[in-house]
Amino acid sequence: MSNPTSPTVSPPHHDSESEIDTQFMLFVEDNDDLRETFVELVTVVLERRCIGVGSYEELVALGEEALGCSVAILDINLGPHRRSGIDAYAWLRDKGYMGRIVFLTGHASTHPLVVEAKRIGDAEIFSKPIDPDRLRSIVEGGRQ
Amino acid sequence: MLSRDLATRHAWRGAFVAAALNATGMTVDFLLARDIPAMPIYPYAMSALVGISLIVFLLIRRQRTTVRLGSAVFLTNTAAILVALWITSGYWATSGRAWTPFQANKLGTLAVPALAPQLGVGLAAIAGFAATAIGKFYVLEPEIQRGFPVGEPWFILIYALFGAVLLVYRLRGMALEREMLRVQAEAAGTERLARTVLRLRDYTNTPLQTITFTTELLRAKNHDLKPILDRLERAVDKLTELGHALNTYENAHKWSPGEESLDATIMDEPLFGSEPQSR
Numbered sequence: 345m346s347n348p349t350s351p352t353v354s355p356p357h358h359d360s361e362s363e364i365d366t367q368f369m370l371f372v373e374d375n376d377d378l379r380e381t382f383v384e385l386v387t388v389v390l391e392r393r394c395i396g397v398g399s400y401e402e403l404v405a406l407g408e409e410a411l412g413c414s415v416a417i418l419d420i421n422l423g424p425h426r427r428s429g430i431d432a433y434a435w436l437r438d439k440g441y442m443g444r445i446v447f448l449t450g451h452a453s454t455h456p457l458v459v460e461a462k463r464i465g466d467a468e469i470f471s472k473p474i475d476p477d478r479l480r481s482i483v484e485g486g487r488q
Numbered sequence: 489m490l491s492r493d494l495a496t497r498h499a500w501r502g503a504f505v506a507a508a509l510n511a512t513g514m515t516v517d518f519l520l521a522r523d524i525p526a527m528p529i530y531p532y533a534m535s536a537l538v539g540i541s542l543i544v545f546l547l548i549r550r551q552r553t554t555v556r557l558g559s560a561v562f563l564t565n566t567a568a569i570l571v572a573l574w575i576t577s578g579y580w581a582t583s584g585r586a587w588t589p590f591q592a593n594k595l596g597t598l599a600v601p602a603l604a605p606q607l608g609v610g611l612a613a614i615a616g617f618a619a620t621a622i623g624k625f626y627v628l629e630p631e632i633q634r635g636f637p638v639g640e641p642w643f644i645l646i647y648a649l650f651g652a653v654l655l656v657y658r659l660r661g662m663a664l665e666r667e668m669l670r671v672q673a674e675a676a677g678t679e680r681l682a683r684t685v686l687r688l689r690d691y692t693n694t695p696l697q698t699i700t701f702t703t704e705l706l707r708a709k710n711h712d713l714k715p716i717l718d719r720l721e722r723a724v725d726k727l728t729e730l731g732h733a734l735n736t737y738e739n740a741h742k743w744s745p746g747e748e749s750l751d752a753t754i755m756d757e758p759l760f761g762s763e764p765q766s767r
Contacts, residue, residue, distance in 0.1 A: 378698040385701045389708045450693030452686050452738045473697035473728060476704040 368393035369483060370413035372403055372432050373448070374423045382417075389476070390483050400427030404435060411441045415482060420449040420457045420469075428457055433467060446482055448472060494666050499558025499605030504546050506603045507565045510539030514572060517592065527579045535572035539565060558605040566613040569596065570620050577624050581632050589640045590621040597647040601654035610655040618648040682741040689734045692727065699724050 369392055373379040379396040386394040395413070397403050399422055403410055410416075416436055418429035433445055447461045450472040461469055470478065518532035542561050549557060573592050580587050596617040604610025625633060625641040703724070707717050 375694050375698070378694055378701070381698050381701045381705060385705045389704060448697075450690050450697070452690060452735075452741070454738045454741065454743065455690075456743050472693040473700045473724070475700060479701075 367414040368395055368412065370394075370403075370410055370416040371396040372398075372400075372417070372422065372429060373419040374398050374421075374426070375419075385476070385479070386483065390480060392483055399423070400431050400435070403432050408439075410436065411439055413441075414443055415485070416441070416443065416445045417482070418445065418447050420447050420455075420461055421451060430457060430461055430464070433461075433464060444468075444482075444485065446470060448474070494669060495555050495605075495662075496553055496558070498662060499555040499562075500546060500550065500553045502603040502605050503558040503561040503565065504543060506562055506599070507539040507542040507546065509599065509603075510565050510569055511536045511543065512539075513592075514539065514569075517576070521576065521580070524579055524583045524585070527576065527583075531572035531575040535568045538568035555605055559609045562603070562605055562609055563612065566596075566600075566616060570616050574620050574624055577621075578628065581624075581628055581636075589625075589636050590644055593617045593621040593644055594647045597644065597651035598654070601651050601658055604655055604659075607655065607659050610659070611652060614648050614651045614655065617651075618644045679741060682737040685734050685737045686741055689731050693731065696724055696727055696731075 369386055371379060371382050371386075371394060373382065373396065376398065379398060383394045383396040386392050395406070395410070397406065416432075418432050420429040422428055422432070429447055429449075433447070436445065445467045447458075447467055447469040448471075449455070449458055449461070449469065451458050453459075453462075453471075458469065461467065470482075474482075514532045514536040518529065518536075521527045521532075542565050546553070546561060569592075573590075573596075577590060577592075581589070594617075597614050600610050600613045600617070604613060621644040622641045625636070699720070703717050703720050706713055
């Protein structure tokens with residue numbers, strides 16, 4: 345599991361002040377391997393700054409910083425007996441985050457958490473595994 | 489399996505109750521008949537002892553019983569009763585006392601439908617009760633026959649008809665009940681399979697996502713790896729297709745409260761045999 349005090353953060357790849365520095369992606373995923381791979385992929389291949397956190401608590405610990413992301417990708421199930429991606433969604437919206445939120449899930453469409461996520465009108469849901477082109481379109485969509 | 493178990497238990501219980509009724513009924517009948525001149529004790533004793541013996545036998549074989557065993561016991565018990573009634577009804581008929589002919593036989597034709605383990609056995613028992621009554625009537629002296637109420641001994645056939653109908657009705661109901669249980673058990677099995685399949689599929693989705701992104705990352709970092717990564721990508725595509733093929737199980741599984749946290753339970757079962765880890 346991830347260390348709650350140190351979210352996975354990719355460094356900016358541009359020296360100058362740019363969109364990359366201010367418009368980053370937020371990825372909430374409890375699986376360390378996937379989270380770290382995702383952050384590296386977005387940073388290296390898609391050339392975007394990305395912050396990865398492993399739990400709802402880590403997201404809350406980011407505070408206002410999290411609200412600056414252009415896209416928030418949330419894993420729906422963040423582990424047994426832990427706050428879910430839906431809780432993370434609610435926190436972001438409660439804090440006034442107006443950007444794009446995408447749910448990512450490995451669960452069946454009939455899973456109660458997925459069903460609950462579907463009821464949220466302004467969030468998209470994608471099933472794992474998504475291909476890199478889909479990820480690219482999500483990133484590009486968030487940029488607009 | 490479940491329906492077979494149920495049929496076996498019904499057969500055992502029916503035979504047990506029939507034997508108990510034999511032992512009890514013959515004892516009571518003997519007490520009522522003790523004032524009848526020359527009424528022998530041995531038919532009652534024989535039938536009651538057979539009933540008691542069968543009870544003991546059934547208790548011994550309780551864990552290793554079958555429908556066939558229940559039927560055999562039921563028929564043996566019925567045969568003992570019929571022999572006893574054949575003998576004792578002659579003494580009742582010739583006693584000169586007011587006597588309602590073949591009451592025990594009529595009672596038998598109505599008790600069989602409630603207890604018989606199988607249709608053939610039940611019909612044979614009902615036929616036995618009716619046939620012994622009618623047969624006994626015709627071996628009695630004509631003078632005694634004339635003393636019987638009008639319509640006897642043929643009333644027993646009406647009882648036998650009712651008994652047969654009730655027997656078919658009860659066994660048909662039991663068959664439907666067993667079929668319903670079988671279907672329910674089958675549905676529960678399908679539900680369990682669907683849950684396991686879905687959990688397996690869900691469990692692999694996050695690792696597949698990691699492989700997909702890692703492949704893309706390696707592709708960007710090292711172009712020389714392209715042929716290898718293409719193969720890896722095709723393998724992941726196959727696994728993803730497999731996951732999609734299992735979508736049909738989604739509707740077969742009804743989620744129950746508390747089942748949401750699959751990660752918590754999937755490792756509790758001997759499904760993977762590995763150390764728990766994060767999905």
